[in-house]
Amino acid sequence: MSGCESVLSTGRLEVRGGLRDAVLYTVAFWVFAGALWMDVWFLGGVLDRISTESMNVHVDFDSFWRSARALLGGGDIYDAGARLVNLNPPVWTVLISPLGLLEALDAYRLFVLLSVLGVIGYLAWTAEELRLRSAWAVVGSGLLLLSSPLLSTLALGQVYPVLTLGLVAAWISDRRDDQRLSGVALGLVVALKPSLAPVLLWPLVRRRWDSFSAACVSGLAASLLGFVVAGPSATLRYVGILSEGSANPYWDNASIPAAMARFFTEHPYGQNLFTLPWMVYVGYALGIGVLVLTAVRVRDGGEAGLWALVAASLLVSPIAWHNYLVLLGPGILLLLARGRGAPALLLLALQAIPAQWVLLWNDERTIPATFALTLYLYVLLAHWAVFFFAVGPANVDPGAAKA
Template sequence: MDKRVLRGLDLLLAAVAAGVLALSFWLNVRFGEVTLERISSDSMRVHVDFETFWRSAEAFLRGEDVYDTGATLTNLNPPLWILLSSPLGLLEPLTAYRTFVLVSLTATVGFVAWSAGEARLGGGRAAAVAGAVLLSSPLLATLALGQIYPLLALGLVASWAAWRRGHDRVSGVLMGLVVAVKPSLAPLLLFPLVLGRWGAFGAALLSGAAATLVAAAVVGFGATFEWIRILLESSASPFWDNASLPATAARLFTENRFARPLALLPGAIPLAQLLGVALVALTALRARQDPEAGFWALVAAALLASPIAWHNYLLLLVPGVVLLLARGRVAVATLLLALQLIPPQWPLLWQQGTALASLMLSLYALILLLHWAALLPPRPSSP
């Protein structure tokens, strides 16, 4: 592409990023910054995801049902996470939550610094990325709710770094463990498969299966079957924070209480699921052209195809943004980081029940799609 055209596109992206930053600042001024207050709150009802984990951990230590604990939310996490998080059940709920926040912050700084070091990103730019991530809506909301995404991101970076250094089996083991904790990332197992890294693929399958079986044996096979039943009965939530393709289809094309449907299309959700599978397949094939970026593009595709991909999952794609920045795609990376700064007050602007409002409430889905598109390796060049 002509250099003048590329320069023009970069200027356009930079202008959009500046507009997004101004919008984020205005939203915080207009509605107030509430997420920091939620993080400092003493009420476990605010830290609702962590409350779910903590109650399951406490129930496990007491020998009680780990999936029927009276928590506000249903625990969708596998027995492996209950086993790993069980030490938190030894602490009082608020103390456990604050400990988990510190661990999450440490993991966040760690995965940003690690990915920046692997990508050979300069210290100044790495610090700027870290600052943007620490102020981002996905991280602040993750801390407030007590979610596990920083730990997952750290595990993904560890697997990616091991693969880059030629440690295929170590990479596979780490990948399998991450998938065992968060099965919606299972499409990532296609990464070593399409690259023909059989050692990494086998190690991923074995480590994931072994960790799952050990957790099932320790926590209880009955609990494992209960978790599977819960997953099978769950569906794509049309809540505006759910950025996956099936969730967006549910929000825009079915009756729901979060947005006015643009039209009623009975087959919209299955079609969105098929589209998600197609995106995963396309991304896996393209990953062979640029495995470094393809790894993160496949993570993005897995989120798009999943029934649930909360906006906070964008933390998992920050290392991919770091890679784009290290490769000189400054305008694209800056725009993606700016989009992550849009606060959760955004939906408050769109409560009119109009078609435009429904589309605007799907902004988080667009942001996830843009991350995927930016990370997707290009088509192979013609001979």
């Protein structure tokens, strides 16, 4: 009887799994269809943003370039005349300082070229490490290269491809049991983007002490480099900029605290539900809860653990622009390699929705429009949930690890 019950239980699980995948495939199909419809109208504009010669469009890179110029000229790297405040630490300016020797547009084009090569490189590296079937590697990598977050990242000239390369290096080194190299890569990522500091929980909760120690040392060393080269005043100014940060209610901000600010505080971007400013702190509490839950989930290992923690870090952050989804792309290739095609395709479909989604609702100052314009939070939550439930016992092919 126990054997029959086991067979029936297995059968029920397979049926449920089949139904779940059918639902996910259906949703993914219609999301892809909607994204394609919007791309017909807006894709040309996206490509124009990348190719334009106006640095007013490439505003993030413009702030980086002006900071690099200021560093080379002995000026203030956080007051270099840029339209946007440079939100990256001094060490980032030090690393890209050679670009300050070029004219702004030439430097931007070189940066985009290096970013694209970096993205192709880490996607190919991930696919090779996972021994991903060629068809899935082409489909997954191709859709990620054409994804809305990456195209917008390239247009603005943002740092996310560099950070993703560091995360992939940390993740693959961990798979190959090179704990120190994994920690060094992870520490450098955190040094370049301190808001990703919660990813240090990945080695900590799994008791990878060599990796955690290496991450702390490399992160501090990189920060010290910025402190010495850019000067103590630049570091103090950056700390001040961080302390002034808050949950920006703008539509592109996908974090939980930002959504609470959108729904419960007055802002110029749309209609809030109620005016309850303290709900922003509830948002931080919810985000911390998600982070703690994720850390507990990954403590016993699992290939998707790092990507689940990255997603949780974005959910709890004051600012997590939609373009941050670039950081989670390699995790989607992992899902494809492990036979989770339905959720992987759903995430690829969600990343295909163009940034111009907001144009469909931006003129409507209504509560339904506010919910619609909070789409990016739902997209980020979907990534976190998929990676969270994909976390399981580590199952690394020794042959793959040595390849």
